[in-house]
Amino acid sequence: MIDLHLIGIGTGNPAHLTRQAEEAMNAADLILLPRKGDATSDLIDLRRAICAAALTRPVRIVEFDLPVRASGGDYLAAVNDWHDAIAATWAALTDRHLPHGGRLALLVWGDPSLYDSTLRIADRLRAGGIALRIHVVPGITSLQALTAAHAITLNTLAAPVVITTGRRLRDAGWPASADSVAVMLDGDCAFATLPAAGIAIWWGAYLGMAQQALIAGALPAVAAEIVAARAALRAEHGWIMDTYLLRRAVEPA
Template structure:
């Protein structure tokens, strides 16, 4: 039996760890850290730092190479194949390092519940017959870190919020029935496809990390600035994680929008 603990580690600041997360890390027999290539070395360096800071017992820390997604294949099928490959990598590491079972912890960027597939990958292993329990220790999401960094409420009074991806925003435009949209996983700055009039944007990259960068303002004023900043930061660091919130009239009034 494998007792799998998925631990949300926040968005780059070790102080985002909860006491429950620290306890789960120390109770585990093994922590697996994924290597994602030299361009994202900051990510595994952060996980190494967290482990060095909070582990006080005999928990083993093992690094493994994470399979890469085929960027040339159709998106949904590529993601399915990628998740299958990650599940195989997990199974191989479990067989190698926990052959008789035990406690396994994985450190999940942000929180395992929000636009993260760790839980779905764990389901693959259980469906394949691996005896496994799954426990989640929640973490600070990028959405929480964004609104906190901008000192911005997520919602307007009595109004809904939509959390979506850049791919869907680009394909469908502004959805009906909402005045606030949080956009994740947007590698192409899909906000450029919108009519910017009356829209405010709050953008953040590397939230919680030393490289944190924030830009906010009327979309028609700052869209170009965000595009340039994003490209420059990605070139400088070799990778980027960013998220933004879009809002139509309401709280955007404080930005001076019509």
């Protein structure tokens, strides 16, 4: 039996770890850390730093190369194939390093429940016949870090919020009946496709990290600034994680 602990680690700042996260990491027999190539070496470095800060006892840490998702073609098919490959990698590592079972920990950016596929990948291990108990340790999400950094609320009074992706925003436009729209996984600045009048934006990249960048304002005034800043930051660091909140008829202070 494998006890799989999916531990939300926030946005990369060790201070985002909860006590529950630290306890789960220290109780693990094995922690798996994915590598995603030289361009994103900062990400594995952040996970290493989190382990160094949180671990108070020796815990085996194994790093592995994360399979690469195919580009082009059918998006959902490519994602499903990618998840299958990741599940197969986890299964092989678990068989090698925990042949008699034990406690396995994976460090998940933000929280495992919000636009993260770790739980779906874990279900593939179960479907493949691995005896698995799944435990989730919640973490600070990028949306919490974003609203905290800008000192704003996620919603206006008694009004709904829609959480969506850049792909959906670009393809379907502003969600019906939404006052505020939180957008994640947007690599193409989908906000630039909206009719900008009457919309405000609060944008943040590398939230909670030393290189945190924030821009807020009326969308017509700051859209080009955000596009340029995002491109420059991605070129400088080799990767970027960002998110933003859009709101109708309200301008940031």
